Amino acid sequence: MTTTTGTPARPLRVAIIGAGPTGFYVADHLLRNPGVAVEVDMLDRLPTPYGLVRLGVAPDHQKIKFVTNAFDKVAASPGFRFFGGVDFGKHVTLADLRAHYHQIVYCTGAQTDRRMGIPGEDLAGSHPATEFVAWYNGHPDYRDCMFDLSQESVAVVGVGNVAVDVVRILCRTPEELATTDIADYALDALRKSRVKEVYLLGRRGPAQAAFTNPEIRELGELPDADIAADPAEVELDPLSRAAVERSQDRATAKKVEILRAYARRPASGKSKRLVLRFLVSPVELIGDDAGRVAAMRLVRNELYATSTGALQPRATGRFEEIPVGLVFRSVGYRGVPLSGVPFNESWGVILNDKGRVLDPGTKEPLVGEYTAGWIKRGPTGVIGTNKPDAAETVECMFEDLARGAVLEPAHPEAAAAETLVRQRQPSFVSYNDWLKLDALEVAHGRAEGRPRVKLTSVEEILAALGR
Amino acid sequence: MNIANILARKGSMAVTVRPEQSIREALALLERHNIGALVAVQGESPVGILSERDIVREAARNERFFALTVADLMTRDVITGQPHDDLLTVAHTMTERRIRHLPVVDKERLVGMVSIGDVVKAQRDHYQGEVDTLQTQLLAGESGLAH
Numbered sequence: 001m002t003t004t005t006g007t008p009a010r011p012l013r014v015a016i017i018g019a020g021p022t023g024f025y026v027a028d029h030l031l032r033n034p035g036v037a038v039e040v041d042m043l044d045r046l047p048t049p050y051g052l053v054r055l056g057v058a059p060d061h062q063k064i065k066f067v068t069n070a071f072d073k074v075a076a077s078p079g080f081r082f083f084g085g086v087d088f089g090k091h092v093t094l095a096d097l098r099a100h101y102h103q104i105v106y107c108t109g110a111q112t113d114r115r116m117g118i119p120g121e122d123l124a125g126s127h128p129a130t131e132f133v134a135w136y137n138g139h140p141d142y143r144d145c146m147f148d149l150s151q152e153s154v155a156v157v158g159v160g161n162v163a164v165d166v167v168r169i170l171c172r173t174p175e176e177l178a179t180t181d182i183a184d185y186a187l188d189a190l191r192k193s194r195v196k197e198v199y200l201l202g203r204r205g206p207a208q209a210a211f212t213n214p215e216i217r218e219l220g221e222l223p224d225a226d227i228a229a230d231p232a233e234v235e236l237d238p239l240s241r242a243a244v245e246r247s248q249d250r251a252t253a254k255k256v257e258i259l260r261a262y263a264r265r266p267a268s269g270k271s272k273r274l275v276l277r278f279l280v281s282p283v284e285l286i287g288d289d290a291g292r293v294a295a296m297r298l299v300r301n302e303l304y305a306t307s308t309g310a311l312q313p314r315a316t317g318r319f320e321e322i323p324v325g326l327v328f329r330s331v332g333y334r335g336v337p338l339s340g341v342p343f344n345e346s347w348g349v350i351l352n353d354k355g356r357v358l359d360p361g362t363k364e365p366l367v368g369e370y371t372a373g374w375i376k377r378g379p380t381g382v383i384g385t386n387k388p389d390a391a392e393t394v395e396c397m398f399e400d401l402a403r404g405a406v407l408e409p410a411h412p413e414a415a416a417a418e419t420l421v422r423q424r425q426p427s428f429v430s431y432n433d434w435l436k437l438d439a440l441e442v443a444h445g446r447a448e449g450r451p452r453v454k455l456t457s458v459e460e461i462l463a464a465l466g467r
Numbered sequence: 468m469n470i471a472n473i474l475a476r477k478g479s480m481a482v483t484v485r486p487e488q489s490i491r492e493a494l495a496l497l498e499r500h501n502i503g504a505l506v507a508v509q510g511e512s513p514v515g516i517l518s519e520r521d522i523v524r525e526a527a528r529n530e531r532f533f534a535l536t537v538a539d540l541m542t543r544d545v546i547t548g549q550p551h552d553d554l555l556t557v558a559h560t561m562t563e564r565r566i567r568h569l570p571v572v573d574k575e576r577l578v579g580m581v582s583i584g585d586v587v588k589a590q591r592d593h594y595q596g597e598v599d600t601l602q603t604q605l606l607a608g609e610s611g612l613a614h
């Protein structure tokens with residue numbers, strides 16, 4: 001019986017959990033394969049698709065969001081359905097999916113943040129960047145967050161592209177933000193912002209900074225924020241200089257050049273100042289009497305080479321304190337376990353081999369369960385990096401199908417799966433519903449000269465659909 | 468991107484042997500797991516690496532190589548990596564020093580192994596991803612301007 005799965009009479013039925021870029025790349029690879037008849041149901045806990053492209057990518061980077069045009073094309077393929085607002089673990093369980101699908105693919109991304117592990121981290125005024133980002137992008141779960149933007153001095157820990165997004169949003173003028181699709185409540189809050197000084201703190205040197213060149217260049221072009229760096233901190237230490245020369249990595253050499261130019265740049269009297277710091281690690285957040293962040297204690301680092309030649313930070317005995325009233329840690333995202341799905345605590349990912357979910361005991365693949373994207377390999381890479389990653393997973397899925405190693409669901413019919421979803425989540429959002437919402441948001445935006453005005457709560461979204 | 472991102476999608480740990488185990492046992496492990504090298508460990512720390520090449524080289528000149536142990540043939544000067552080592556540096560070091568297999572150690576404990584093949588693939592996927600992202604942006608940008 002199972003050998004006929006994948007034919008038009010008995011299509012391979014796949015559930016994709018998560019409608020971020022990875023979910024769409026997996027769907028695309030599955031549906032584009034000419035030899036196998038596939039039906040895809042994509043579930044997301046949120047009513048809206050696109051994952052971090054909607055809720056992570058910065059509002060002043062609209063061009064990046066054009067990638068959703070490609071996702072809409074995938075969604076228009078025959079055999080594709082979207083069930084928005086359906087949470088795996090809450091509305092449907094693994095057992096439910098096993099009864100309705102031949103294969104299940106987890107593409108749930110990295111839903112939480114990494115911690116710094118220092119005293120004072122949980123003082124009022126200290127937040128993960130993940131929350132700030134989700135807030136300004138209108139994520140329904142984070143719209144009620146509060147950030148004390150009456151503070152004049154802010155520190156952002158980490159020098160990845162997310163940290164750069166955060167400082168850029170803090171340094172933009174309200175006029176600039178008003179032409180983006182930033183959440184309305186965030187625009188209001190940022191209009192009242194009194195932030196004057198923003199520190200971006202890297203624990204290693206300029207040559208090891210994770211941000212990319214276009215992103216760091218953009219920080220030097222902000223209309224109302226001066227950029228500054230300490231000339232001594234952007235000079236390369238001998239180890240870094242040797243590493244850059246040896247690797248002949250032009251991008252890194254260029255990055256260091258950009259940073260050195262910032263260190264030479266005189267202040268021009270703009271209202272905000274963005275200060276780049278390197279070779280410093282926060283060791284403690286110091287609170288005031290009310291338990292609010294008042295200062296950050298930093299230790300100066302030096303670099304040493306590990307046995308592979310990678311350069312890592314090591315604390316010296318030199319400390320300093322900077323007064324800050326608001327702290328964002330942007331030291332990386334982290335995956336969260338899904339109910340009933342084996343998890344690899346060391347790396348914060350679903351336990352897998354090339355995308356096949358493994359049994360934690362035997363380390364052998366579990367039949368019919370797969371993973372892709374950030375929850376498979378960890379929270380790094382741009383949108384497109386998830387495409388080859390998804391391809392690797394789909395290759396495993398087709399290999400296993402060819403061997404007959406798929407689940408044997410009791411109800412392998414599309415109608416049965418829809419009945420299940422209707423029972424568990426009567427107010428689910430279909431792709432057609434989403435296209436209506438999208439048109440509404442865009443129309444509302446056009447009236448205000450913005451790319452869109454986002455609906456930011458589930459109630460608003462359902463009301464807009466007349467529910 | 469660093470070594471941890473490669474280990475995250477490799478699931479299984481490195482396959483290990485003890486130095487006193489026989490070459491026959493080592494061969495059986497290589498065959499069973501369909502891999503090219505084993506990490507020799509004492510307790511949880513790596514003390515050597517034994518690759519199929521090491522065995523083939525010995526077999527070509529020694530009729531009685533089955534009488535040997537892992538300790539006789541393993542390479543002892545193992546270079547190990549750490550989960551946070553960045554890929555670019557690791558790739559460079561592995562190519563330059565002709566290392567095919569890099570055991571990865573965290574706080575003196577073996578946590579996995581990456582091969583030069585893994586590193587090259589991860590780098591290729593990384594570049595491919597960046598190119599793809601740019602491409603979709605440009606293409607979509609053009610059609611986006613059209614309406």
Ligand SMILES: Cc1cc2nc3c(=O)[nH]c(=O)nc-3n(C[C@H](O)[C@H](O)[C@H](O)COP(=O)(O)OP(=O)(O)OC[C@H]3O[C@@H](n4cnc5c(N)ncnc54)[C@H](O)[C@@H]3O)c2cc1C
Binds near residue numbers: 019021109111373
């Ligand atoms: C702040 C930020 C800015 C970024 N900016 C850029 C950029 O400018 N350019 C670029 O190329 N890349 C950018 N990236 C990287 C890019 O967003 C990621 O590579 C990509 O989104 C990862 O895709 P994913 O599908 O694996 O995860 P995600 O995009 O996170 O998607 C996961 C989806 O799974 C859903 N989900 C989670 N749990 C469940 C559950 N239990 N049940 C159902 N659904 C669930 C979530 O709601 C979400 O929609 C950025 C990342 C961040 C964090």
Ligand SMILES: NC(=O)c1ccc[n+]([C@@H]2O[C@H](COP(=O)([O-])OP(=O)(O)OC[C@H]3O[C@@H](n4cnc5c(N)ncnc54)[C@H](OP(=O)(O)O)[C@@H]3O)[C@@H](O)[C@H]2O)c1
Binds near residue numbers: 158202204331381
């Ligand atoms: N515009 C864009 O293209 C864009 C925008 C946003 C995000 N993204 C992508 O999304 C991915 C995730 O971005 P990200 O910024 O979250 O991650 P990231 O690039 O991995 O950066 C994390 C940063 O945090 C630092 N860090 C980690 N632990 C720390 C600690 N304990 N103390 C101090 N610093 C610490 C890291 O320093 P070390 O290097 O020393 O570990 C690094 O600078 C990246 O691949 C990124 O490129 C892209």
